[in-house]
Amino acid sequence: MSTHAISDTAQAAGAKRHGNLVGHLFNRLGMLPVLIVLYLVFYGLTVYFSADGTSNFMTADNTMNILRQVAINLVLACGMTFVILTAGIDLSVGSMLAVSAVLGMLVSLPGHAPALAIPTFLIAGLVMGMLNGSMVSFLSINPFVVTLGTMTALRGAAYLFADGTTVLNQQIPSFEWIGNGDFLGLPWLIWIAAGVVLLSWFILKKTVLGLHIYAVGGNPQAARLTGIKVSFVLLFVYSISGFFSGLAGAMSSSRLYGANGNWGVGYELDAIAAVVLGGTSLMGGVGTIWGTVIGALIIGVMNNGLTILGLSSFWQYVAKGAVIVLAVILDKWRQKQAALN
Amino acid sequence: MMTNEVILEMSGINKRFGATRALSDMRLTIRAGEIHALMGENGAGKSTLMKILSGVYQPDSGQILLDGKPIAIKGPSDGRRAGINLIYQELSVSTNLTVAENVFMGSEPRGRFGLVDHASMRMWTNDVLKMLGAPFNADTHAGKLSIAEQQQVEIARALVHKGRVLIMDEPTAALSDRETEHLFRVVRKLRDEGIAVIYISHRMAEVHALADRVTVLRDGGYVGEMTRDELDPTRIVQMMVGRPLGDFYQHKAGRVPGRMMLEVENLSGAKVKPASFSVRAGEVVGLAGLVGAGRTELARLIFGADRKHSGEIRIDGQPVQTPDPLSAIKLGIGYLPEDRKGQGLFLQLSALTNTTLNVVSQHARAGIINHKALEKLTQDAIARLNIKVPGPAGIVGGLSGGNQQKVLLARWLEIKPRVLILDEPTRGVDVGAKSEIYRIIHELSLQGVAVVVISSELPEVIGICDRVVVMREGQITGEVSGDAVTQENIMTLATHAGEPAANAPVALQAA
Incomplete structure (x- = not known):
């Protein structure tokens, strides 16, 4: 071995350490860097394309806009995180949203029971989620199939309940605040989404149930042999997804x-x-609620930024799809780095 | 045999993974027509060395000579082209395909118009299967084959490609004694055809029965090479662990069997005919038999993992019901499954979660986990069982087999079991960890736990058990205790040497 070769290996080792450090950082931060880079890119682009060199993207108003737009998707995504952690999937969230929205609005109409609107939204969602959960856990039907079925059937139900039209009601004192009110200067929509995130984090990280969710997703056979009630855990995750x-x-x-009936398609x-x-x-078995928050924000920033740039909605689809796939490729690389450490 | 030509020579092999040095200055010399055993503890670098040889990994430095000429093996296809075939510990047979399709997967012979030539595929496969003496043919669906037969499919895959070097990584880990015997005949036959077989195993008896030459590794380095005449088990173990081990199996002293702890009466299920046996507190009872004899199935019935057809279980004299694992756990019955990765561990989760999952409810208030208490439990378990893991947060998937097994064992110790059933507790575990698991079993018995050990390794059963219950074809065929616990007696009951299984159970007692 010549000295030249030795210095080569030393350099290689140095490079490797450097690589490990970057990988380690990525591992801790997850997708956060992607979100930040995306945000900065949109800031740059909006400045570049604006007439007067100022950006209407990075403003307090627009940031609030992004958060408000993200709120609903984030609530659904939190429920979805529970389900996906058990290696399942819930395709019916959009349809459940439509059915409970229509039912709640019907209840709120004058002459019905306007005060019961909020419980109607929530209980309708919970019941539909329990229906999914029962079929997955007690009948052992594949979750993709179960929720594909309920996605289609509940979409039809939503149209039927709404009688094919839009249920409108400008007088909704009992829950007008949810979508339009503020609290401490922030829209209630954002507070609610934040509350859902905190609740989900708490269940997943701090409770026995949360641990059991990770265990069932990681290895259902071992979970059963270790005394976990697997069917209860599955029932729970689909129920909470319906509730959200x-x-x-x-x-x-x-x-x-x-x-x-058209609410929440896609x-x-x-x-x-x-x-x-x-x-x-x-x-299944791997993931965090904070990751889901970052993921929802990435999608929100993309939607908002592309709209401000005035890109046609066709191109928005292309860009969004590309970013999703690229981000997941990046994530795979990140996990490989983590495995080497 | 000593005069056979060298066909393969590896020297100066170095390999690092991140900060871990997997191999340093490793060497290996393989001759044609020899069975060359590779021995070393888990993590000694055997598998890494073999993955380099078959092109799965690239060495950081070092040289590989084939027939005296240096070759570069850049990928598994290079390895196969050079005639080097690796049969993994975990079998990679696609159970949805036929045997012939499996054998030729990825190298299907092409006929007219570039279509797959099924006729030649079947013919060549059947030729090789005949040579191996396999009881199935090219058209058999791989899903119908036993593990041992699937292994023959893998061997056929290697041979059909005109392999010169065949690497077998722990091939007997999932085989019964009878299947092992058959595998040995096949391996010897391959050797006599001039093929070099590299054989990785933890089992001294196998190496002794099979190997023409042994290379021992320790901590990624070469320790020594021995020919068949120089083989000495004690010396090999010393070379592997770098220290003398003391009396390997001797863990029986000072046991005082107490009152009846587990009594099973006429328990039957789908694959178990009515079975009765009992275990006292502080006693270690072996459950022996060939693979498929119904030992695991009986254990699962007791534990409530499968549905019972009939029978009664008494714990500490009290009749109990175990309709599901949870109720068994609440009664203080633990069951360590034989397939630790498939049925025991949560590989993506931490040592803490894996260790404390059974008792997490006891360390929670209103469903909220007391994390500090769990961390303390885990740290205690890591110290007590000498588990090599970065810390309670360390992910279990990254640990060696022995340490994974100790984590799983730790989980069952947390429930403070009254009855603990261990199904193949030392499978795929290195010598050092094995001896520690024996020590733990012995300590449990001293604490008054009733321990049932299911094992396919007879020396192990004989070494650590006070009494051995033997099963065959789903039925208990007899029981041996004291000096009657010998390999011959157990094998007689396990195979019953020609007598029908319907006979009344035999009890052999020391005179």
């Missing part, structure tokens, strides 16, 4: 003073995208 969908239904119908895909962007494994 009902809440999201309340949020959207309050914001728009109405509901129809929302399940944005929710799944947020969860996957957040680094939660579709195989």
Whole structure:
């Protein structure tokens, strides 16, 4: 071995250490750097394309806008995180949102029971979620199939309940605040989303149930042999996903003073995208709620930024899809780095 | 045999993974027509060395000579082209395909118009299967084969490619004694055909029965090489661990069996005919038999993992019901499953979660976990069982087999079991960890736990058990205790040497 070769290996070792450091940092921060870079890129682009050299992207108003737009998807994505952690999937969140929105609005109509609107949203969502959960856990039907079925059937139910039109009601004192009120200078929509995030984090990180969710997702056989009630855990995750969908239904119908059978079409895909962007494994057992928050924000920033740039909605789809796939490729690389450490 | 030509020579092999040095200045010389055993503890670098040889990994430095000429093995296809085939510990047979399709997967022979030539594929496969003496043919669906038969499919895959060097990584880990015997015949036959077989195993008896030459590794380095005449188990173990081990199996002293702790009466299920046996507190009872004899199935019935057809279980004299694992755990029955990765561990989760999962509810108030208490429990378990893990937060998937097994064992110790059933507790575990697991079992018995050990390794059963219950074809065929616990007696009951299984159970007692 010549000295030259030795110095080569020393350099290689140095480079490797450097690589490990970057990988380690990525591992701790997850997708946060992607979010920050994306935000800065949009800031740069909006400045570059604006007439007067100022950006209307990085303003307090617009940031609030982004957060408000993210709120509903984030609530759905939190429920989706529970489900995906058990290696399941819930395709029916958009349809559950529509059904509970329509039912809640119907209840709020004059002559019905306006005061019971909020419980209606939530209970409708919970019941539909429990229906999904029962079929997955007690009948052992594949979650994709179960929720594909309920996605389709509940979409039809939403149209039927709304009688094919939009249920409008400008007088909704009992829940007008949800979509339009502020608290301490922040819209209630954002408070509610933050509350859902905190609740989800608490359940997943601090409770026995949360630990059991990770265990069932990681290895269902071992979970059973270790005395975990697997069917209860599955019932719970689909129920909470339904419950959050009902809440999201309340949020959207309050914001728009109405509901129809078409509400929430395609929302399940944005929710799944947020969860996957957040680094939660579709195989189950791995993932965090903070990842989901970052994932939802990435999607929100993209939607908002592309709109401000005036990109056609067709190009928005292309850009959004590309970023999702690229981000997940990056995440794979990140996990490989983590595995080497 | 000593005069055979050298076909493969590896020298100066170095390999690092991040900060871990997996191999340093490793060497290995393989001759044609020899069975060359590779021995070393888990993590000694055997598998890494073999993955370098078969092109799965690239060495950081070092040289590989094939027939005296240096070759570069850049990927698994290079390895196969050079005639080097690796059969993994975990079998990679696709159970949805036929045997022939499995054998030729990725190298399907092409016929007219570039279509797959099924006729030649079947013909060549059947030729190789005949040579191996396999009881199935090219058209059999791989899903119908036993583990041992699937292994033969893998061997066939290697041979059909005109392999010159065949690497087998722990091939007997999932085989019964009878299947192992058959595998040995196949391996010897391959050797006689001039193929070099590199054989990785933890089992001294196998190496002794099979190897023409042994290379020992320790901590990623070369320790020594021995020919068949120089083989000495004690010396090999010393070379592997770098220190004398003391009496390997001797863990029986001072046991005082107490009152009846576990009584099973006429317990039956899908694959178990009515079975009765009992274990006293402080007693270690072996459950022996060939693979498929129904030992695991019986254990799962007791533990409530499968549905019972009939029978009664008494714990500490009290009749109990175990409709599901949770109720068994609440009664103080623990069951360590044989497939630790598939049925025991949560590989993506931390040592803390894996260790404390059974008792987490006891350390929670209103469903909220007391994390500090769990961390303390885990740290205690790591210290007590000598588990090598970065800390309670360390991910279990990254640990060696022995340490994974200790984590799983720790989980069951947390429930303070009255009855602990250990199913193949030392499978795929290195010598050092094995001896520690024996020590733990012995300590449990001294604390008054009733321990049941299911094991396919007879020396182990004989070494650590006070009494051995033997099963065959789903039925308990007899029981041996005291000096009657011998390999011959157990094997007689396990195979029952020609007698029908319907006979009344035999009890052999020391005179």
